[in-house]
Amino acid sequence: STVDGKSLLDGLDPEQRAAASADGGPLLIIAGPGTGKTRTLTHRIAHLVTERGVAPEECLAITFTRRAAEEMAERLAALAPGHARRLTVATFHSLGVRILREHHAAAGLSAGFGIADPDRQREVARSVAGGDEEARRLVAEGDEQYKKALRALDLVDFDDLIALPLSLLDNDPALVAAYRERYRWISVDEYQDVDEQQYRLLRLLAPADGNLTAIGDPDQAIYRFRGADVGFFLRFQEDFPGARSVQLTRNYRSSALVVAGAMQVIAPTSLVPQRELRAMGEHGDARIGVHHASSEQAEAVFVARTVEQVLGGASFHAFDSGRVSVSEGSQGLGFSDFAVLYRTDRQSRALVDALTQSGLPFQKRSHDRLAERPGVARIVREIAFTAGDSVLDRVRAAAGDDHTAYELLKPLAVECGSDFERFGTTLALGVEVDTWDPRADRISLLTLHASKGLEFAVVFIVGCEDGLLPLRWPGATADDAEDVAEERRLMFVGMTRAQRHLFLSYAGERARSPFLAELTGFERVGDLRPRRRKGGTQLSLL
Numbered sequence: 033s034t035v036d037g038k039s040l041l042d043g044l045d046p047e048q049r050a051a052a053s054a055d056g057g058p059l060l061i062i063a064g065p066g067t068g069k070t071r072t073l074t075h076r077i078a079h080l081v082t083e084r085g086v087a088p089e090e091c092l093a094i095t096f097t098r099r100a101a102e103e104m105a106e107r108l109a110a111l112a113p114g115h116a117r118r119l120t121v122a123t124f125h126s127l128g129v130r131i132l133r134e135h136h137a138a139a140g141l142s143a144g145f146g147i148a149d150p151d152r153q154r155e156v157a158r159s160v161a162g163g164d165e166e167a168r169r170l171v172a173e174g175d176e177q178y179k180k181a182l183r184a185l186d187l188v189d190f191d192d193l194i195a196l197p198l199s200l201l202d203n204d205p206a207l208v209a210a211y212r213e214r215y216r217w218i219s220v221d222e223y224q225d226v227d228e229q230q231y232r233l234l235r236l237l238a239p240a241d242g243n244l245t246a247i248g249d250p251d252q253a254i255y256r257f258r259g260a261d262v263g264f265f266l267r268f269q270e271d272f273p274g275a276r277s278v279q280l281t282r283n284y285r286s287s288a289l290v291v292a293g294a295m296q297v298i299a300p301t302s303l304v305p306q307r308e309l310r311a312m313g314e315h316g317d318a319r320i321g322v323h324h325a326s327s328e329q330a331e332a333v334f335v336a337r338t339v340e341q342v343l344g345g346a347s348f349h350a351f352d353s354g355r356v357s358v359s360e361g362s363q364g365l366g367f368s369d370f371a372v373l374y375r376t377d378r379q380s381r382a383l384v385d386a387l388t389q390s391g392l393p394f395q396k397r398s399h400d401r402l403a404e405r406p407g408v409a410r411i412v413r414e415i416a417f418t419a420g421d422s423v424l425d426r427v428r429a430a431a432g433d434d435h436t437a438y439e440l441l442k443p444l445a446v447e448c449g450s451d452f453e454r455f456g457t458t459l460a461l462g463v464e465v466d467t468w469d470p471r472a473d474r475i476s477l478l479t480l481h482a483s484k485g486l487e488f489a490v491v492f493i494v495g496c497e498d499g500l501l502p503l504r505w506p507g508a509t510a511d512d513a514e515d516v517a518e519e520r521r522l523m524f525v526g527m528t529r530a531q532r533h534l535f536l537s538y539a540g541e542r543a544r545s546p547f548l549a550e551l552t553g554f555e556r557v558g559d560l561r562p563r564r565r566k567g568g569t570q571l572s573l574l
């Protein structure tokens with residue numbers, strides 16, 4: 033038991049507790065949005081090592097992003113102090129690096145092999161192909177000549193980090209046995225988003241009757257375009273015969289209204305049989321509002337006005353005037369409680385303009401490549417020529433007056449101590465740097481994809497229009513049912529980010545999203561007809 037004598041399972045609800053305390057063997061946790069997936073998974077691991085006598089060294093937790101891995105490691109350090117350092121929390125890619133470092137020779141690499149960032153990849157590919165256009169194709173296809181050229185330089189690329197360990201393990205049953213012996217307890221977060229290579233790696237690491245816990249929500253599978261396949265989640269029980277499956281159905285995030293609306297939208301193509309999601313929170317004044325703006329610009333202005341009014345103390349019980357009416361306060365809300373979600377990055381322009389003009393602070397979540405950020409790239413190149421014992425010394429020296437780049441790199445440099453190889457690896461691995469700060473007192477602008485896993489008191493989804501949501505790429509003729517289902521899941525992800533209020537808007541002459549039509553179960557749906565008012569916004573309650 034923990035320091036204060038209470039069990040780790042005390043802070044969990046009965047469903048979460050059943051999942052966290054389940055015995056060994058394959059376990060599938062099907063968990064809807066806001067049901068506490070990360071909480072359940074971290075408590076399970078902490079419970080295993082502190083209350084079940086499982087050796088921390090035998091535990092491997094896999095996530096998809098570095099940020100998720102850091103968050104999980106942080107929570108584990110708090111839940112199971114003294115054990116946390118001996119647990120392994122990895123992304124699929126950092127796990128791949130670890131396997132490759134341990135068995136570099138078998139892959140034809142030196143112990144200090146490098147990881148090529150996109151610039152280097154292109155450079156190597158160009159040396160093979162001659163031209164730029166050709167080079168791009170070689171990288172994308174993993175061309176054999178290009179890979180040979182990489183190897184000759186003792187380099188691997190991002191794809192190799194999964195593919196090479198996979199082929200090492202495929203050809204060496206003894207190696208498979210050794211890793212299975214080492215990591216007897218494996219858990220994977222966001223299992224609905226694994227791709228085939230990651231899936232195959234996992235199948236090698238976890239025997240069919242192994243202690244594998246997979247958690248996720250098939251209705252939030254939104255990475256098909258990147259090769260993810262929700263089919264792996266759906267056939268878990270065939271892959272791991274005798275696997276138990278449990279569901280988490282209590283949503284602690286959203287108002288009952290938001291949960292009901294989101295459930296209506298996902299229902300037509302839900303991948304979870306008898307999907308159930310119950311709102312546990314109290315949000316008496318919660319509303320879903322649908323707004324039809326005359327143009328994209330007007331839609332952005334509507335967002336700005338509504339933020340101002342909510343912060344000014346609006347509650348949404350009267351929409352008849354065509355404006356959000358102001359009455360009792362929405363106490364305690366700050367800018368960080370608002371998020372505006374959109375399908376394509378292009379849509380952020382009108383929002384940036386409107387928020388800037390209104391003087392409202394905002395931050396846009398963008399995924400830049402750290403190594404490609406101005407300043408950082410120069411520092412990374414120059415670091416080789418600077419002196420200093422620690423990575424931090426050398427980064428500081430190379431950074432000079434460029435404080436912004438330095439502040440970016442500083443945490444990483446501190447983390448890497450005096451191990452330069454690790455710095456290089458992490459830089460290449462943390463390909464994307466996420467500059468979004470959840471604590472900043474600013475309105476968040478995010479794509480629907482980037483909103484995954486987050487929560488905000490007030491959420492706007494703009495551009496709820498046919499062609500944008502679902503998105504039809506220029507030139508696309510027929511709608512592929514699978515594509516539309518994925519877009520519907522994206523809408524579901526977006527809607528379930530909202531804790532209290534959800535505003536769905538569309539603009540101009542475009543037809544509103546067919547997904548909005550699913551909301552007809554609500555009363556007062558007739559109000560969806562836009563009301564004509566001189567210059568006023570048109571807002572109606574569902």
Ligand code: ATP
Pocket residue numbers: 043044045048063064065066067068069070071249252283284285484485486528
């Ligand atoms: P998503 O699928 O959207 O990523 P999730 O399942 O990961 O959702 P979390 O973000 O982990 O959900 O949790 C949602 C919210 O519910 C968080 O604010 C969390 O602190 C809270 N929560 C989770 N479990 C409980 C609980 N047993 N009691 C109270 N609050 C809880």
Ligand code: MG
Pocket residue numbers: 069070485
């Ligand atoms: Mg989550």
